[in-house]
Amino acid sequence: MGGVSQLDKTALSVTVGDVTRELPTVRVGSVGRVPLVEFIGDSAFTNAAAEAMLPLIPEGTEVLLTVVTNALPLAHELSDRSGLPYEVARKKRRTYMQAPLIQEVPSMTLGVSETLWLDGPHAARLKDKRVTIVQDVVASGGTAQALARLVERAGGTVAGYLAAFKQGNSQLPLIYLQELPQSI
């Protein structure tokens, strides 16, 4: 069960499983208003999305890889429900990191450059593994591509791209629950 319906210029109704949320929309540059998906602070919505995404995890997946911050509780729940381990790329260098993999995000929707950091001991857990990339929302796909590069550089193979929502024209072979409008 699920669906997306536009309420007005300031809200978008989204249903995942038996949870319905009215996503607020926020003004982003000249693009117009963009719906805002927040898994952080909403365990019921997170759980509904994880439950719906569970059967979509590509067969043969051995590890999940995500990136901070909004997808974090979602990846935790997917890991818990699937029994697969998950790893997390950061957007800042942490002082404790050892020989991290550093990956630039190739293109950014908002023209802001971003760098992903994957701590060395965590990168080691992707080696020779089939890794599915998990995200909350995929827009341009730039972050997904950077995560895929991290998987390859760590010696793993990308098993697939899984997101709760697609929002844009990414050419990735993305598996997702629902499509959100880019702007309303």
Added chain:
Amino acid sequence: MGGVSQLDKTALSVTVGDVTRELPTVRVGSVGRVPLVEFIGDSAFTNAAAEAMLPLIPEGTEVLLTVVTNALPLAHELSDRSGLPYEVARKKRRTYMQAPLIQEVPSMTLGVSETLWLDGPHAARLKDKRVTIVQDVVASGGTAQALARLVERAGGTVAGYLAAFKQGNSQLPLIYLQELPQSI
């Protein structure tokens, strides 16, 4: 069930519920080696900590408040298990924030200044509520105090301070599972 035992200079064994982890230690400045607690990427350890913390949530708590990033899956699980909503302060301004509360962290272990951001619509959910502050590790207590200030500025009341681990000499009335050495 639980306990902490030092293995050698590079690892510390910690048991929470029926989950045992050998925490790596990392060199921090001149302090020596500090044990590193990672809930991110470890759903079993996160769940064990949440289950053990559940009965420690102060009576009368109406909302949980945490801060990114490591405590995020823990707060999600505590929220899920307790049925209490949770809110999350960020460490960076997000473009979509509306009238956020901005709070400096008064003192920092590593001498690095930090600022917490709580989005306006989320701050509104703390108003007139009894709020328990949830963290992964409390060291100096500076972040906990900044979170408490956010609660007060949002019109709420602090019901208590709950952490998985205490690691230092904070004077806060902290409820926690286990104490970790500050350095080994």
